[in-house]
Amino acid sequence: MLQHRVRLRSDGGSGGPGAVAVTFAGGFRAGxxxxxxxAFTAGAKAIPTxxxxxxxVVLSERACDTGGVFTTNKVKSASVVIDHLHLQHNRVRALVINSGNANACTGAQGFKxxxxxxxxxxxxLDLDPxxxxxxxxGVIGRYMPMQAVRSGIEAACADLDAAHGDDAARAxxxxxxxxxxxxxxxxxSGGRVKIGGMCKGSGMIHPNMATMLAYITTDAAVAPGLMAAMVxxxxxxxxxxVSVDGDSSTNDTFLLLANGDAGNRPITAGSPDAAALQAGIVEVAQIMARSIARDGEGATKLITVRVGGAASDSEASLAARSVASSSLVxxxxxxxDPNWGRIVCALxxxxxxxxxxxLHLSIGGMVVFERGGGVEVDLGAVRHAFEQPEIEIVATLGIGDGIEALPYIKRFHGQIVVVKVGGKAMEQAKDETLQDVVLLRYVGMQPVLVHGGGPEITAMSERLGLVPAFKNGLRVTDEKTMEVVKMVLTGKVSPDIVASINRLGGQAVGMSGEDGPCIIAEPLGADMGFVGRVVQVNQEPITALLGRGYVPVIASIxxxxxGHAYNINADTVAAExxxxxxxxxxxxxxxxxGVRGVDGNxxxxxxxxxxxxxxxxxxxxGGMIPKLEACLRSLDRVPQAHIIDGRVPHSLLLELFTEAGIGTMVTL
Structure with missing residues (x-):
């Protein structure tokens, strides 16, 4: 029988000169x-003495096979959302980690x-983002002091060294x-590999990933996807x-990174080497988990919690008990401590x-959270409310009657259809088109609407004295024009579509690609200004809305x-x-x-x-080229794409529910 020797290098205590933790494995450096x-989060003007x-910052000399698990809390920090997206590419080379500010419950600014x-x-570091x-x-509900963070990242990147692993754990x-x-x-069997790790956590530690941050690195070479399977x-x-105080944070993260620096033959799933590597990783993780349990916090106090707007009385009771029993609350x-973010976490x-x-949250009659983020409130008054013998917390969950049982048709149950609407195509048959969308939802399909608003943007630009300019069919978008784009798409077009769907009996939610963020973009070219191309789509906010019965209406931003917003062609956004x-x-x-041939048909x-x-x-x-390119792009995963005349009443139903259909179908 092949035996594997495991040699322990540290006992998981405070480290010391010989314990370099996350940089113990070859090819990793930290600064x-x-x-x-x-201090800056709390309003300081200078770095304290x-x-x-x-x-x-932790850097690997090579791209890592990486796996991660994150918080089970429905309120997730901006960093957790972004990491979910970046892990899909599985080419991680660096970590940047800060303490002192959680960047959670910070809305769109947090994602930026x-x-x-x-x-x-x-x-x-000369990498891709x-x-x-x-x-x-750190603290929840406060914006990151990005000027301090910017300087810190530059300094940390200039200070990378394999001997700084223990320093990273302290940071x-x-x-x-x-x-x-x-x-x-x-x-x-192929030689010796190293495994090292660091973690932090003493509050909000509970089974199911509870704030705990943990990072384990190894220089083992592994087959792609092995770390994702092991984590x-x-x-x-x-x-x-581990269970310390019964709370689960918004930021919990556990990452495994393998960079192959040891030079062994890549380890594959199910092999004896894979079992030995996993056993070593578990050993490192268990040592750190026990150190978290030894460092726990907790306390108690009586509170009264009232919950409304829940899907049912039992769910309201579930949410209220969660807050009332929370040790951190x-x-x-x-x-x-007026840290209302802990209440949002518990919910x-x-x-x-x-x-x-x-979600709407008040403490002692003072509103502290609404519309997805914290509100300006006198923290001294909240602190005074906490000092009273009886404290009342009122939360409205925003569900109510929003979840409806729709008569699904078995054939279409659960299928997603992405529809690009807007522009001239909506001027003649807007109500009929949106009636079709509502019907699709009622028969069990899941429509997702993407819209532009070219004519409206042009009209508003001219009204404001801006001269529209175009290159290759795309609007050149300077800073002032970008403000017009955002104002028109998110302030007029999207609300109009949402209001119409709701009036017609459906349920819709408008969102920009900045929200979530749903769309991560990059500049298309310096000569185009703030015109972008899609780098990645974050489907989680969209599928969450679909799961609750809503029609997402997405502006092509x-x-x-x-941190800048980018104007993106709506056809391109729909395809992505x-x-x-x-x-x-x-x-x-x-x-x-539709697409016409040389004969005009x-x-x-x-x-x-x-x-x-x-x-x-x-x-x-002309303008048909980007539409056809969008259709071709979609065929990478979508069976069929259609270009149809939106001026025709009920064009969606004619295409989807008739044998002949209308327009042009693009297929493999």
């Missing part, structure tokens, strides 16, 4: 910086800040009394067995259905890693949405009958290769 993040390091942290780190994972821990501490690290070596079983045997009240992990964009969601169909509504069915040939020979020209 730290003292930024004063907590004797400020300890509160930001670290998380994306910018990834970009700043990538720029300093999606090769960087971001983690934050991520919040209420921890000691750094938490562990490392060991494992003898495999959940490792968590279940270590961190998910009671600790905050007992200590007079999020209660198991009750909750719409974060409609994306959020860049630089269809691919990301695995839609059954993509339908582009336009103001022409509409081509009913167009194969992919034929479509490419027609564009190359010039048979298809």
């Amino acid at each position: 730290t910086a003292a930024c004063g993040i907590k 004797e400020q300890k390091s509160d930001l670290c 800040d998380a994306l910018l942290m990834a970009k700043l780190t990538a720029d300093n 999606d090769q960087v994972l971001v983690s934050s821990t 991520i501490m919040t209420t921890d009394s000691v750094p938490k690290t562990s490392s060991l070596e494992v003898e495999l 959940k079983p490792v968590a279940d045997r270590s961190f998910n067995q 009671k600790t905050a009240i007992h200590g007079g 999020g992990y209660s198991g009750a259905e909750m719409a974060i964009d409609r 994306g959020l860049g890693y630089d 949405m269809a691919v990301a969601l695995g839609a059954a169909k993509l339908i582009l509504l336009t103001d022409v009958p 509409v081509v009913a069915v167009l194969a992919r290769d034929d479509a490419r040939r027609r564009m190359e020979t010039g048979e298809v020209t």
